[in-house]
Amino acid sequence: MSVAPPPTVTLSDRFARELPEMAVPWQAEAAPDPQLLVLNEPLARELGLDPSWLRGPDGVGLLTGTAVPEGATPVAQAYAGHQFGGFVPRLGDGRALLLGELTDPEGRLRDLALKGSGRTPFARGGADGLAALGPMLREYVVSEAMHALGIPTTRSLAVVATGRPVRRETLLPGAVLARVAASHLRVGSFQYARATGDVDLLRRLADHAIARHHPAAADAPQPHVALFEAVVAAQASLVAQWMLVGFVHGVMNTDNVTVSGETIDYGPCAFLDAFDPATVYSSIDVGGRYAYGNQPIVAEWDLARFAEALLPLLADEQEAAIEVAVASLGGFRPAYDAAWSDGMRRKLGLPEGLDDEVARALSDDLLTLLTAGRVDLTSFFRGLSGAARGAPEPTRELFLDLAGIDGWLARWRALAPDADAMDRVNPVYVPRNHLVEEALAAAPDGDLGPLHRLLDAVTRPFEERPGLERHAAPAPETFGAYTTFCGT
Incomplete structure (x- = not known):
């Protein structure tokens, strides 16, 4: 029985060749015990990569930067930046690595880069250049949710656990994210x-x-x-x-x-x-x-x-x-x-040709009501299409100013909003903060079930499905105030 030859992966080095002053050739650190945790198979196929090969040892080697194709020149990119208003003239890829550029089957050039692959010459202070598992999974979930919402974004191809602990506040499991971008120019x-x-x-x-x-x-x-x-x-x-x-x-x-x-x-x-x-x-x-x-x-x-x-x-x-x-x-x-304004018109299902001032006043008055009532944004807009179909208005109960929302709903209904059009732009599912945290907390113990259920919901955000009611609901009151940390 013949065995199919391994696929050929070609990574060009256009950025490094054209702008060598901004590219430092570098190599990823070896991963002691790499384990592929999540692979974006649709994106892999879009890039012309074989998902089954990526799951094998050579593919995991590519996804961790430890086995790059012949002729590839991985580089750490140089850049500066204003961080919280203060200018830093030399930042650069402190823990990222551009493996090279892929040409996908459509002829588009796409960067393939890593995050958490080890310290580079641009690493600041005592930074180790590594990344913890939680932030890499967060980026995977949220970037893929953004893509499904139709918002331009870098994409996540895979997360690989490295088998190396990283020290932050405590020792945490380490991981590498493989990221795909139109480029990393900023x-x-x-x-x-x-x-x-x-x-x-x-x-x-x-x-x-x-x-x-x-x-x-x-x-x-x-x-x-x-x-x-x-x-x-x-x-x-x-x-x-x-x-x-x-x-x-x-x-x-x-x-x-x-x-x-x-x-x-x-x-x-x-x-x-x-x-x-x-x-x-x-x-x-x-x-x-x-x-x-x-x-x-x-x-x-x-x-x-x-x-x-x-x-x-x-x-x-x-x-x-x-x-x-x-x-x-x-x-x-x-x-x-x-x-x-165009986006708000579509979210509200407003008809073509509606006077701009009328549409603006309607959206501005709604924002005032949403702010005063601290209303759940995703739930409100998705529930609003039910009102357009004549169903009882469940989102009314989210508001403190009932007279105000009743008046607003009357003005809005009088415009004959298009409920089907609203459902095409108002998601049922976004990465709810409490569910993201639940998935990230379970993953280090080997439980990827919450992660995969969350991904299933947010990568088909406009299609309401049975069994995912929890993913459409706001956080319970016991979740409390939410704080995120810059772990990437």
Whole structure:
């Protein structure tokens, strides 16, 4: 009986070749006892990888970076960043590793990278470059949920337990996450290039980003201005989508703002339960800089830092470059407002052609009621379609101001909202914080049942299914206040 040859996996090194000043060749640390815990088989097939091979020893070697294909050049990437408003000129991949770029069957170039694969030259202080199992599983769950919601995001291919404990507050089981991205270029990449004072490096980086993510900019009269405007538009759309589903990123530093417009770095992230713009889940965000309601403002601030990095490419004279940057950045708020307003129209099932002022007043009044009542965002919007079908309104009982919500519902029903359209955009299931914690707590003991049930729910978020009622329900009162920790 013949045995099929192992598949050929080719990883190119375009980033490292074109921008060697920003790439340090490096190798992952060996994993003492690697055990594949979760594999994203649909994503593997999308990338042209054989899931059965990935489950074998050679595949696990790829997923931990200890057995990379011949010719691959893994690198740690250099970047800078504003972290909570303070600039750090040299951050980089302290515990991440870009294995290389895959070309998928559709011809798209995708980064394959690792998190938790060991210390690199960019590791800060006493950091060991390793990662604990819990944060890697959190990123897997939440990033795949975001993808299923239709929100641009990096993807999670696999989580492998390493068999090596890592020390945080206590000893915790270690793991490596294999992450797939359109690229890992970020605002911080441009800040790093600008900080070197090498304008040629900055130009090559910008041209690399144009070719990879925004090729239409190459044909514009001012390609680098067009690049900036494309990133502004992508980020405005992205953050509006976060806000519409109640996603709180938690650490919107400039090194976590992608040029592609994908969500990246699922550290202290969470989804809203009670609606409150001041919500902060991150243990390290003591001032509320990255609160839910601040996310559009912070995104605009981060993009202003991107503009500063690009100034030498926007015009020959700095004053002229600043004028160009200010004008281009001015597109953020209209783009965000348009994306938010369009999203709210769809969530409310409003008819085409409805006057903008009527739609805006309806959504603004609803947000006031949601905030006053600290209403569960996901439950409210999903339950609202029942009211559009004439069913009793269960979400009414979530509000403190019953007269206010009754008046609002009467105005909304009078517009004949489309319940089917609402169900296509309002999820039944998001990664409920208490269920994420339940899954992460069970996994170190070898119980992956809660994790797989959660993944089953959130990767088909709009389809209500029997047996998953618990995954659609808010947290019990005993869950208490929720805090996340930046473990990634």
